[in-house]
Amino acid sequence: MSLAPRLDLRHSQQLVMTPQLRQAIKLLQSSNLEVTAFVEEELERNPLLERDERVDPGPDAGRTTDPLPIAPEAPDAAEAARSDALPAENAAPLDTEWDNVYDAGTPPMGSGGRSDFEDDLSGIEAMAAPEKNLREHLGEQVRLTFASPRDRMIAANLLALVDPAGRLPVPDAAIAAALGCEESVVTAVRRRMQRFDPVGMFCADLRECLMVQLQDRNRFDPAMAALLDNLELLARRDLRGLQRVCGVDAEDMAEMVAELRRLDPKPGASFDAPPAPTLVPDVLMRRAPKEGWIVELNPETLPRVLVNRGFHARATVGAKSREEKAWVAERFQTASWLVKSLEQRASTILKVSAEIVRRQDGFFRHGVAHLKPLILRDVAEEVGMHESTVSRVTSNKAIATPRGTFELKYFFTTAISGTAGGEAVSAEAVxxxxxxxxxxxxxxxxxxxxxxxxxxxxxxxxxxxxxVAKYRDALRIPSSVQRKREKAVPA
Incomplete structure (x- = not known):
C-alpha cells in the first residue's frame, strides 16, 4: 500500500438546488392566490417588474351573435334643429313643463347626484348595518334585563366566561367565591341569562342546554327528563331501550326524538359562525362548441407580470458605479426568471389538467359512478414529466367543472380489481x-x-x-345493527 500523495480526476453528476430553482418548485405547488401574493411582493421589491394589464380578447371574441332588439335611434339634435318638420302627434307638446316630467332611466342632475358623475347614487339608507357578534348581542340583553349593579357585575363575569359554543364550564360556586357573593345569587342570574336569545346559553352541559330549550317551548315533562338522562342510549340509537326507560310507545318516542332534533345543542356556535370558505378554482373547464372540453387557467387569479425593458435600458445607461450596474443586472435577471417561471408554471398546469380531464371524461359526462382509477404515474408518462412534478402541480389546485369545483387530487384514486379479470374500478366510485x-x-x-x-x-x-367496513366508516355510516335500531322507529 503506497502512502504517497497523488492526483485523481473523477467525473460526477449532482443536482444543485439553486435559490431560483427552489423558488420555481415552490411556485409550482402553490395555488394561484399564493402565487399572486408572492408576485405582489416582487413588484414592490423589483422596479424592473410591472403588472401586465393587457386584456385578453376572451374565448368569445370575434363570435357574431344576434343583436338585441333596441329602440330606433333618435334624430341628431343638429339635424332636428335644421329640419322644418313638425313634431309627431304623439310627441310631447311644446308647452310641456319639463320640471314635472319624471324619467326613470335618467338620473336627476343637480339634486342628490354625485359630483364625480359616478353611477353609485346609493344613500345612507342603503348601507347595511354592521353585524353584531355574540357577546355584543348578549351584552345588550344584560343591560336591558338587570337593573342592580351587583347583578350586572355577575352577568358581565358570566358573559366573559362563556365559550363560543354557549357553554359555561365554571361552576356557580367557583364564580361566587371569586366575586365574594352567595352562590344562590349567581345561580339566579345565570338562570335568567339562560333565557336570553339564543335560548340555551350559559349551561354547564348538553343535558342542561336541551332542558332549557324544552322548558322555553313548554315541552319538558317527565318523559323528556328521562330521555335527557339517557342520552347515551340515543347516541347508540337504542330506541327500544329508550322506550322502556321513558315509559312511552314507539310513536311517542318518535315525536320526542324529532323534538330533540329541532333543538340547537350549541346555540352560540351558529351565531358567530364564519362564512364557509370559497374554493377559488385555478383551472376553468367548459364544453367545447362541437365535442370535447376546453381547459384554461382562471384569468381572475392568474398573476401576470412583464419586464420593463425600457426602464432597464435607462437604468443601465444611468448606472455610474460598478455596484449600481451589478444591482441593475441582478434585478433584471430576477425579473426575467420570474416571468419565465410563471409561463412555465402555467403551461405545466394546463398540460396536467388537460390530461386529467381526458382520462376522466366519463366522470364529467355521467357522474362519479364512472370515475376511473388514476395514479400520478399514468399522467406523468403521458405528459412527459416526473411523478413528483405532477404531484406538485396537483397540490393546492382546484378546477371548476360543469359538475362543480373539485381539487385536482380528487381525480387520483386507487384501483379495485374486478371479478374474473374484469376492468378495475375506482375506489371513489365504490x-x-x-x-x-x-x-x-x-x-x-x-x-x-x-x-x-x-x-x-x-x-x-x-x-x-x-x-367495505373501512369505506363505510370513512363515509360515517353506522353499522347495520345501529341502522336497524335507528330505522325501527320512524323518528
Missing part, C-alpha cells in the same frame, strides 16, 4: 355505490357488510369485507 346502497335501504331490509360485498361482487367489483 364508496359512492356503498352510500347509494345504504340510502336505498328499507327498515325491513338492512344490508350488512357481507351483503354489500355480495352485491358489489355481483356488479363485477372484487372487494373484501374489511374494505
Amino acid at each position: 364508496r359512492h355505490r356503498i352510500k347509494a346502497m345504504v340510502e336505498a335501504e328499507t327498515p325491513a331490509d338492512i344490508l350488512s357488510d357481507d351483503a354489500i360485498v355480495d352485491r358489489l361482487r355481483a356488479e363485477g367489483v372484487d372487494i373484501a369485507r374489511r374494505t
Whole structure:
C-alpha cells in the first residue's frame, strides 16, 4: 500500500438546488392566490417588474351573435334643429313643463347626484348595518334585563366566561367565591341569562342546554327528563331501550326524538359562525362548441407580470458605479426568471389538467359512478414529466367543472380489481355505490357488510369485507345493527 500523495480526476453528476430553482418548485405547488401574493411582493421589491394589464380578447371574441332588439335611434339634435318638420302627434307638446316630467332611466342632475358623475347614487339608507357578534348581542340583553349593579357585575363575569359554543364550564360556586357573593345569587342570574336569545346559553352541559330549550317551548315533562338522562342510549340509537326507560310507545318516542332534533345543542356556535370558505378554482373547464372540453387557467387569479425593458435600458445607461450596474443586472435577471417561471408554471398546469380531464371524461359526462382509477404515474408518462412534478402541480389546485369545483387530487384514486379479470374500478366510485346502497335501504331490509360485498361482487367489483367496513366508516355510516335500531322507529 503506497502512502504517497497523488492526483485523481473523477467525473460526477449532482443536482444543485439553486435559490431560483427552489423558488420555481415552490411556485409550482402553490395555488394561484399564493402565487399572486408572492408576485405582489416582487413588484414592490423589483422596479424592473410591472403588472401586465393587457386584456385578453376572451374565448368569445370575434363570435357574431344576434343583436338585441333596441329602440330606433333618435334624430341628431343638429339635424332636428335644421329640419322644418313638425313634431309627431304623439310627441310631447311644446308647452310641456319639463320640471314635472319624471324619467326613470335618467338620473336627476343637480339634486342628490354625485359630483364625480359616478353611477353609485346609493344613500345612507342603503348601507347595511354592521353585524353584531355574540357577546355584543348578549351584552345588550344584560343591560336591558338587570337593573342592580351587583347583578350586572355577575352577568358581565358570566358573559366573559362563556365559550363560543354557549357553554359555561365554571361552576356557580367557583364564580361566587371569586366575586365574594352567595352562590344562590349567581345561580339566579345565570338562570335568567339562560333565557336570553339564543335560548340555551350559559349551561354547564348538553343535558342542561336541551332542558332549557324544552322548558322555553313548554315541552319538558317527565318523559323528556328521562330521555335527557339517557342520552347515551340515543347516541347508540337504542330506541327500544329508550322506550322502556321513558315509559312511552314507539310513536311517542318518535315525536320526542324529532323534538330533540329541532333543538340547537350549541346555540352560540351558529351565531358567530364564519362564512364557509370559497374554493377559488385555478383551472376553468367548459364544453367545447362541437365535442370535447376546453381547459384554461382562471384569468381572475392568474398573476401576470412583464419586464420593463425600457426602464432597464435607462437604468443601465444611468448606472455610474460598478455596484449600481451589478444591482441593475441582478434585478433584471430576477425579473426575467420570474416571468419565465410563471409561463412555465402555467403551461405545466394546463398540460396536467388537460390530461386529467381526458382520462376522466366519463366522470364529467355521467357522474362519479364512472370515475376511473388514476395514479400520478399514468399522467406523468403521458405528459412527459416526473411523478413528483405532477404531484406538485396537483397540490393546492382546484378546477371548476360543469359538475362543480373539485381539487385536482380528487381525480387520483386507487384501483379495485374486478371479478374474473374484469376492468378495475375506482375506489371513489365504490364508496359512492356503498352510500347509494345504504340510502336505498328499507327498515325491513338492512344490508350488512357481507351483503354489500355480495352485491358489489355481483356488479363485477372484487372487494373484501374489511374494505367495505373501512369505506363505510370513512363515509360515517353506522353499522347495520345501529341502522336497524335507528330505522325501527320512524323518528
